Amino acid sequence: MPFRDGTGPPWWQGKFRGCGYRLTIPREAILGVLSKTSKHLSAEDVYLAVHKAYPAIGLTTIYRTLDLLVQIGLVFKFDFGDGRARYELSEGPKGASHHHHLVCTGCGRVIDYTDFIDEEVELLNRTEKGLSKKFNFRITNHLIQFYGLCDRCRSKK
Amino acid sequence: MPFRDGTGPPWWQGKFRGCGYRLTIPREAILGVLSKTSKHLSAEDVYLAVHKAYPAIGLTTIYRTLDLLVQIGLVFKFDFGDGRARYELSEGPKGASHHHHLVCTGCGRVIDYTDFIDEEVELLNRTEKGLSKKFNFRITNHLIQFYGLCDRCRSKK
């Protein structure tokens, strides 16, 4: 799955080398899966997808690797309220795709939205700056989610 | 714990009657605990606190009641990443205390902040309006959290 050929190194190699971690087959396979979808995969989802190409890779490794990727900052971990963690690549090759989430509390559907992102991020940056100063925090990340009922769930009731 | 005396009915009674739910001893006890703290209690925290005054109330009822309170909108449920849900009264008697959270990824400390809240809420309302229209959602709630390292955890590293 990952690029072992002459296509050039995947854009995430630097992140690994820099931190002293090895870029192994399982890690590349997991990153490969995450980079090929825009869905919000659970650990098991990742496991099943990876399993097709590499049946020897175990679920434990999936959890461990996802934790590592979250630590490094390559992956975001979310809780949408369905009892399992969801994972998503934090940025594409070009650093694009920053977005927030709209969650239906009826059916669990999750929608990515990028509208209003600019305004939000601008305010967030200002807020982060203020909070950092006031509470002496080094802020590294933020989470914004909206909850509500989607059209389908609204008509059902 | 709850106000069975002549102090007047607690401000949350209306919410119950309106929805056809009974305001029982366990429910009042749980609301009593939540209304007397500004901490972010887990279900077990609530259980232990309630247990002192009402040893007969079981953990199952705590979970059930917290779910109910979340549904009614009296309580917010949070995930700060420590593997257990945290609960907090959504509003005080005077509807005050709307705030967001600052979470330390090092030690798990959670700080309530109200600074910048006005600006944030104003933008949030605008965003909610836009998202409602675009995705045909009925938005009922939002979540904002900032993550980072607190001063203590920063110096430890």
Added chain:
DNA sequence: TTGATAATGGAAACCATTACCAATAGGAGA
């Protein structure tokens, strides 16, 4: 090649939450 260390995978353990079910409490109506 060798040795030290990082990484892995399977099985078992963990533990917050839920499901189940029999017992109890409360309120509307007779």
Added chain:
DNA sequence: TCTCCTATTGGTAATGGTTTCCATTATCAA
């Protein structure tokens, strides 16, 4: 007040996502 129906409750057992444990394997520097 008495009766019936339903909401509510509490203990126990299960559930299931996630971690822990440990023996094995892969990787890299010397």
